[in-house]
């Protein structure tokens with residue numbers, strides 16, 4: 104399981120490539136912020152979480168809970184979801200904007216994310 108949760112997952116890399124391609128600078132896994140956001144854009148005070156559907160209990164096909172071992176996974180995923188919420192609220196309280204990119208809607212989420220970042224001017 105460690106591999107799934109490790110830094111730089113495939114979906115996270117996809118988001119990083121897109122941001123980089125759009126000319127944004129970001130930092131990764133900042134320990135000084137609640138929930139250690141996967142990607143932060145300090146200039147825009149934007150924290151991005153890249154969520155695997157399964158781990159974060161998303162209601163979609165990929166997020167479906169496994170039928171076996173529910174006693175184990177159920178509480179584990181519930182804890183993840185609870186922690187997600189607490190961390191995200193904490194970030195918002197300190198003036199961060201929180202964006203979530205989900206595995207199942209990654210293309211659309213990335214497009215929306217980039218669009219949501221204030222215009223960068225013509226510097227790029």
Ligand SMILES: [Zn+2]
Pocket residue numbers: 156161162163164165166205206207208
């Ligand atoms: Zn999903």
